[in-house]
Amino acid sequence: MPYDPSAFPPFAVTVDLVVLTVRRHALCALAVRRGEQPFQGRWALPGGFVRSDEDLAQAAERELAEETGLCAHDPSAPAQGNGAHLEQLATYGDPKRDPRMRVVSVAHLALAPDLPAPKAGGDANSARWAPVEELLQQGGYGRDGEPVAPLAFDHAQILADGVERARSKIEYSSLATAFCPPEFTVGELRRVYEAVWGVALDPRNFHRKVTGTPGFLVPTGGTTTRQGGRPAQLFRAGGATLLNPPMLRPEV
Amino acid sequence: MPYDPSAFPPFAVTVDLVVLTVRRHALCALAVRRGEQPFQGRWALPGGFVRSDEDLAQAAERELAEETGLCAHDPSAPAQGNGAHLEQLATYGDPKRDPRMRVVSVAHLALAPDLPAPKAGGDANSARWAPVEELLQQGGYGRDGEPVAPLAFDHAQILADGVERARSKIEYSSLATAFCPPEFTVGELRRVYEAVWGVALDPRNFHRKVTGTPGFLVPTGGTTTRQGGRPAQLFRAGGATLLNPPMLRPEV
């Protein structure tokens, strides 16, 4: 039976990226400034068209590398390297989400350690890390007092979904280590949880929990004082991906 | 700036459905027999093209209604009615997943109470409920001894992902009630968990857990003996959607 192109409507397919990191005790996302219509000049999530010979995950990795230089690794590959965690988030296909044409966007979620400055085609003004609260408040005013325009398209919804995914997933998986450098201390890991959840955690109970969960952390033998205070043991992420029992997010 | 159709490759976008139910103590999925090439005569997940004016969720609801007659309700709407739970699962877009053309499939997961016979265009032979184990075993033999061909396309992977989503989601949400009729007993709900997880649960601890979780179950006042034995209280699903603390899936 020959294939009939008139049997289905054509779509454009894109990947959009929610790239999260923790900077200065705040959960931040990567935003790029749009250079074209529609939403010209507004902030948006990085993304682009899926190429005709690309898998969705490949397209997401390519976009991530283009925007941040990160080398995403598959969740099935345990090696952490300098790569970020990358996973599919959800797909958004409202017929009116892009006024130009019918676009279906497969959003991906990337978690990365704190990076230097983002690069976006060499233009320093066109990409930045912004606290997610700032990006998600609609029509308010940022920390510096200048008015904040909402994100382009439905990107505020996508970002909110990505943040919620990250918040819930660090409860029952070891994903929080993706926000940390290859070697990190228990305190640094705790500050990741505190930034992502927006709560304060008891350092003693947190230490007992993470060091007592088999396979979560493996000591490297080294210590560091980069956070000040008493030297802390350095750890790498262990092989365990699922935390059982999970880390409990405090109420309220 | 005018829109340039040559800037992106065209895709076909479909929705595929993983429709799960519990029948005779087994987790079953809806499968349809393909009438066309490729994979003609093989079993596949129900699905179809997204129309040009449709949202993805609308397309999934439409396909679900066409295949089962179920009226899916949004998860935000607490009313259960005769509707099924429907949520987006994941998106599959390998360039070679359909040999005819570039197709991106947005898979959805539907959970339904045990239904009568499936209808698929009136052809009784072209749709059936099959235990997921049977659909997922590649090239084995079914319970009736006849050889089992693997599902068409990448539908085995999609089904496996949907089953895993259902298995994990009933841990921390009240979603298991979507497998039950509007009124059900604690024992019936327990048999849902046992079928989905493939384990045996202690009836006394299960009863304590579900009746002790606020908002999970609300008694209707009625009783039933349809399962035999002592009459059991009937319940409806309560307003709570998240179970905290979650239901613990036994090891192994």
Place this chain on the structure above:
DNA sequence: AGTGCTTATCGTCAGGCAGACGACTATGAT
């Protein structure tokens, strides 16, 4: 050197929840 500040790490204790399991209840079937 000592003082104070910071962060890390170890310990203790009480409350809550889950697993194991005993006991009793209320139906229908034989």
Place this chain on the structure above:
DNA sequence: ATCATAGTCGTCTGCCTGACGATAAGCACT
């Protein structure tokens, strides 16, 4: 009447968590 079946209520014990005291080991001062 007896049995089988399923539902419901309790008890006990061990584990985990939250709250929090106490100590350790650096750095920045004086």
